[in-house]
Amino acid sequence: MSQQDATASGLLGADKDAEVKLAALRRTKFVAAAALAFCVVVFAVSKSLEGSYPWLAFIAAFAEAATIGGLADWYAVVALFKRPLGLPIPHTAIIPENQTRIADNLGRFIEVNFLAPGPVREKLNEVDFASLVADWLADEERAAGLSRFVVRLVPQTLGAIEQSGLRGFVTQRMLEQMEKVQxxxxxxxxxxxxxxxxxxxxxxxxxxxxxxxxxxxxxxxxxxxxxxxxxxxxxxxxxxxxxxxxxxxxxxxxxxxxxxxxxxxxxxxxxxxxxxxxxxxxxxxxxxxxxxxxxxxxxxxxxxxxxxxxHDMWDSLRRFIEQDAVADNSMIRQHLTGMFIEVGRHLAGDPQIRGDMNQGFVVALASFVESQKSGVSKFIADQVKRWDLAQLTRLIEMNIGRDLQYIRFNGMIIGGLAGLALYAVERLFLVN
Structure with missing residues (x-):
């Protein structure tokens, strides 16, 4: 495999069909080039024998036009990705020369057509977020994992509360509220x-x-x-x-x-x-x-x-939580696990709550997408702009290049038929 092929394969990374695509592209290119060369040979042979065999003029006309059509389409396909024969011809290497514009337009296209409020909400409404949450919570292993995560955070949360002065603030507020009670x-x-x-x-x-x-x-x-x-x-x-x-x-x-x-x-x-x-x-x-x-x-x-x-009650509560959090049979963890499982089961059995939750998810996520879609557009554009030109060109060519090579076949066939038709008209009306 050539260095360019290896580069393209590395860009795809996770694409397991990269080798197959590259091999198919090489075969198609070879066949297209061979077909073009065959047209040239047929044209040369037919032209050389035309004097002895007049009917070969029609073959020569077909082959000549097919060669011209094939060369024209080869030029058009190559001009998309690079400069034909390395010549600085204007309006060639279209994709590399317009990478910035393509990136910006791609970002705007995705923002306008894929991240518009209507399509986003419609797609989000198809997802039953509440059922996903209910199923996740009702799973005992996942609920236990979530409870372990929460219990690990509790001592840190209590420490943060103490350092922030929130404990004294809460105590003072409690006393103030108690003073208001008659x-x-x-x-x-x-x-x-x-x-x-x-x-x-x-x-x-x-x-x-x-x-x-x-x-x-x-x-x-x-x-x-x-x-x-x-x-x-x-x-x-x-x-x-x-x-x-x-x-x-x-x-x-x-x-x-x-x-x-x-x-x-x-x-x-x-x-x-x-x-x-x-x-x-x-x-x-x-x-x-x-x-x-x-x-x-x-x-x-x-x-x-x-x-x-x-203060003593707070200290006692913290000591209990810290000791229980590291215990193998933590009571807090067991109760949290049971609570999460029960919440999941209740949620699964209450369609009204699920509907309200799903609507809340849709509103929240749609609002988030709406507020971030310009950033997504810019992110996509920036990523495309940072792509290596050679890798980008090779990536596009590898994925759609095989179809583009068939344009060359079509060009030879259509060009040959057009040349044959024109030659027939010429012989029919002009020679006579």
């Missing part, structure tokens, strides 16, 4: 939700159990007895009235607590219901309660321990 109405809503279905009665039951344990505590009873002794006259103490009174008080209180715990509709429970409902109403409407709650909130948020708690 505590009293919020507490009222929470308590009202808690008291639904009388769930607050469980708190009342716990309170009665605490009182019951207090009444059975020896130290508490001793303190109560001492208090009763101080309040009673000395005469009563001589008869140990304090012990009697304490026993009665404890027994009565214990009996009352048992009754309350056993009866869900006990008056004391109803009184507790009214107390809680009234307290909730005061929280919701009382300006005094609201002012007290705001003072408590501001004092609470102003404490340095709150900011330290936020």
């Amino acid at each position: 505590v009293a109405p919020l507490a009222a809503e929470l308590l009202e939700a808690f008291t639904e279905d009388r769930r607050h009665q469980k708190l009342f039951d716990e309170f009665t159990r605490v009182i019951g344990r207090f009444l059975n505590d020896e130290q508490a009873l001793a303190a109560m007895r001492e208090k009763i002794r101080e309040e009673l006259p000395s005469l009563f103490n001589l008869f140990r009235a304090d012990a009697y009174l304490l026993k009665k008080i404890v027994a009565s209180a214990g009996s009352l607590l048992e009754e309350v715990r056993a009866d869900p509709d006990h008056p004391m429970r109803e009184e507790f219901d009214r107390f809680v409902a009234k307290f909730i109403e005061r929280l919701r409407q009382s300006k005094e309660y609201a002012r007290r709650a705001e003072r408590l909130k501001r004092g609470f948020l102003a404490r340095p321990e709150i900011r330290e708690l936020a």
Whole structure:
């Protein structure tokens, strides 16, 4: 293979048919050249024997015209790629001489005809992007790979957040937003939700159990007895009235607590219901309660321990994520993989979401193409301009040169027939 052929083959690179194309081109060129030489030989022989064999004049006329047609078409084909016989003839080597213009026109042609908004949107509408995304996410191996990639980025993201000061900004914003929250109405809503279905009665039951344990505590009873002794006259103490009174008080209180715990509709429970409902109403409407709650909130948020708690929570979260990210059985990675797979399955089963996603892809990609198509045109033009002239010429010739060689055959045939027809007309009308 010649050096030019090797250069053309190297330019194609991935084209596995390069050798076949080059061989076919060489064969076609050889046959075309041989046909042209044959016409010359036929013309010479026919002309030399024309005196002895007059009918050979028709053959000579055909061969002469075929030779002229073949030479003319050879010139036309060669002039596309190079200068015939190396002569500086004007308007030859058309492709190499017009490389810049061809490059610019090719870029504009692609921009106007292939990257116009209408054709681009029409082509994009044919693609089901959402289904491609759904199928990709639903694949367990791909979802696992994506989760590993995301988990590897999380520690770096957290580090970038710290270095950028975003953590302090977020903490400050959270505190500012918390300061805007009205505590009293919020507490009222929470308590009202808690008291639904009388769930607050469980708190009342716990309170009665605490009182019951207090009444059975020896130290508490001793303190109560001492208090009763101080309040009673000395005469009563001589008869140990304090012990009697304490026993009665404890027994009565214990009996009352048992009754309350056993009866869900006990008056004391109803009184507790009214107390809680009234307290909730005061929280919701009382300006005094609201002012007290705001003072408590501001004092609470102003404490340095709150900011330290936020920093500690962030540090704990980061340590957990960093340790989990490098673990073989990372929980975050497992949950992310499951989430990606589930998202893919839901997306595959919801045609409305897929339609919305596809429309979004079309709008985004069409807008991107529209904004970048001038750059694509310039890129194509610049690439064509940077092509080596010899390689560019050889590449074009190798891909379409074989068809161009057939023009030479056609030129010889058409030229020969035209020459034969003209010679016949000449003999028919002029000789007579």
